[in-house]
Amino acid sequence: MLNFPSFATENDLRQAIVDCGRISYERHLMTSSDGNISVRMNDAHILITPSGISKGRLSMDDMLVVDLEGNIISSRTDRKPSSETPMHLEVYKQREDVHAVLHAHPIFATTLTVADLEFPMDVLPEVLLTMGAVPVTNYATPSSHEDAEVIRPFVKDHNALLLRQHGSLTYGKNLDEALIHLERIEHVSEIYWRAKMLGTVKRVPLEAQAQLIALREKYFKG
Numbered sequence: 001m002l003n004f005p006s007f008a009t010e011n012d013l014r015q016a017i018v019d020c021g022r023i024s025y026e027r028h029l030m031t032s033s034d035g036n037i038s039v040r041m042n043d044a045h046i047l048i049t050p051s052g053i054s055k056g057r058l059s060m061d062d063m064l065v066v067d068l069e070g071n072i073i074s075s076r077t078d079r080k081p082s083s084e085t086p087m088h089l090e091v092y093k094q095r096e097d098v099h100a101v102l103h104a105h106p107i108f109a110t111t112l113t114v115a116d117l118e119f120p121m122d123v124l125p126e127v128l129l130t131m132g133a134v135p136v137t138n139y140a141t142p143s144s145h146e147d148a149e150v151i152r153p154f155v156k157d158h159n160a161l162l163l164r165q166h167g168s169l170t171y172g173k174n175l176d177e178a179l180i181h182l183e184r185i186e187h188v189s190e191i192y193w194r195a196k197m198l199g200t201v202k203r204v205p206l207e208a209q210a211q212l213i214a215l216r217e218k219y220f221k222g
């Protein structure tokens with residue numbers, strides 16, 4: 001269950017990460033050993049995937065508990081926590097409402113950043129209704145502290161980001177929400193790419209855009 005309740009046990013959270021990894025891998029949102037997944041256990045501790053392992057074949061004992069500075073608190077494995085832990089911690093530090101962070105390498109969304117295109121927030125109504133803008137960060141060397149630095153200005157006002165020439169970062173109150181954002185980003189990116197191949201990209205009419213943004217304020221915020 002990815003939309004875990006607030007009383008979830010550590011094993012429930014471990015199982016949610018295993019399930020989220022399998023779904024993300026099977027939907028080609030993470031390939032090879034790419035991507036990483038974390039959930040907030042309490043005010044001080046985060047459960048996060050280890051480095052160098054396929055997220056499609058995680059087991060319950062693979063994840064590590066770290067504190068908000070990235071120190072290992074407990075582990076059932078001799079693996080190291082994800083090398084991109086600092087990026088996850090940056091989100092948890094800035095956003096008390098966030099309980100799950102998902103970093104993936106979705107093909108079409110990542111392609112947009114390689115092609116130096118902006119994320120198309122205005123071609124499908126559901127994007128305007130539920131997400132709004134998805135900023136593309138500056139380039140940062142993966143697995144360095146640079147990832148945490150480039151996302152810093154955007155974390156407060158967005159629930160989804162694209163890391164230039166790297167991948168996506170989505171987060172929410174549980175893994176279900178983070179995965180829904182990720183799937184939506186990839187879905188619209190693929191449609192946008194296909195429309196560009198056909199030659200025309202139609203935008204949602206401006207008046208309708210304002211309506212959708214107003215609805216988002218009412219139903220999808222807070």
Ligand SMILES: [Zn+2]
Binds near residue numbers: 034035084142166
């Ligand atoms: Zn990555």
